[in-house]
Amino acid sequence: MHQLRAARIDELAKLTELSLQSKAFWGYDAALMPGCRASRAFHPSDMENSQICVAEGDNALLGVAQLMFDDEIAFLQRLFVAPANLKTGIGKALFGWSIKAAHRAGAQRLLIDCDPLSAGFYQRMGAREEGFVESDTVPGQRVPRFKITLTPCRPVVQK
Numbered sequence: 001m002h003q004l005r006a007a008r009i010d011e012l013a014k015l016t017e018l019s020l021q022s023k024a025f026w027g028y029d030a031a032l033m034p035g036c037r038a039s040r041a042f043h044p045s046d047m048e049n050s051q052i053c054v055a056e057g058d059n060a061l062l063g064v065a066q067l068m069f070d071d072e073i074a075f076l077q078r079l080f081v082a083p084a085n086l087k088t089g090i091g092k093a094l095f096g097w098s099i100k101a102a103h104r105a106g107a108q109r110l111l112i113d114c115d116p117l118s119a120g121f122y123q124r125m126g127a128r129e130e131g132f133v134e135s136d137t138v139p140g141q142r143v144p145r146f147k148i149t150l151t152p153c154r155p156v157v158q159k
Contacts, residue, residue, distance in 0.1 A: 002062055002090055004097050007052035012042040015054065015064045022080035026117050039136045040078070042066075050077065051105075053097045055090045065094040067101055074102035074150075076112040095125050103150050110148040122146045
């Protein structure tokens with residue numbers, strides 16, 4: 001059983017470690033991981049300029065998702081699940097949170113620049129591949145970009 005809630009500033013170091021453990025689980029070379037730390041670290045400023053959601057269960061952090069916004073576009077900056085909790089529905093729950101949070105913020109599109117190994121997950125979640133972008137971790141590597149088109153909220157008409 002897990003619950004979703006907003007991240008707390010005192011959890012940022014643990015969320016960084018969770019992100020790195022999740023990345024390392026997929027067999028990436030140890031030489032790549034220091035570069036990953038720079039791009040995967042959570043900072044206090046992230047609490048001010050993004051929305052961060054954690055999945056928690058039995059007083060343990062099980063996963064994390066982070067959204068950033070630019071006008072009508074939401075960017076899923078990160079979505080990581082602790083390796084022991086893969087395939088338990090936590091990733092799906094965090095992705096669902098990201099869609100709802102983006103929609104509430106008025107975004108019309110959700111963009112996801114993802115690791116090639118997680119592309120299948122986003123396809124199963126209904127995202128459509130939009131092309132490729134430069135990796136923020138590995139210079140010269142291109143990673144897939146996915147998108148979800150968000151349906152605008154319809155105003156309630158009072159009679």
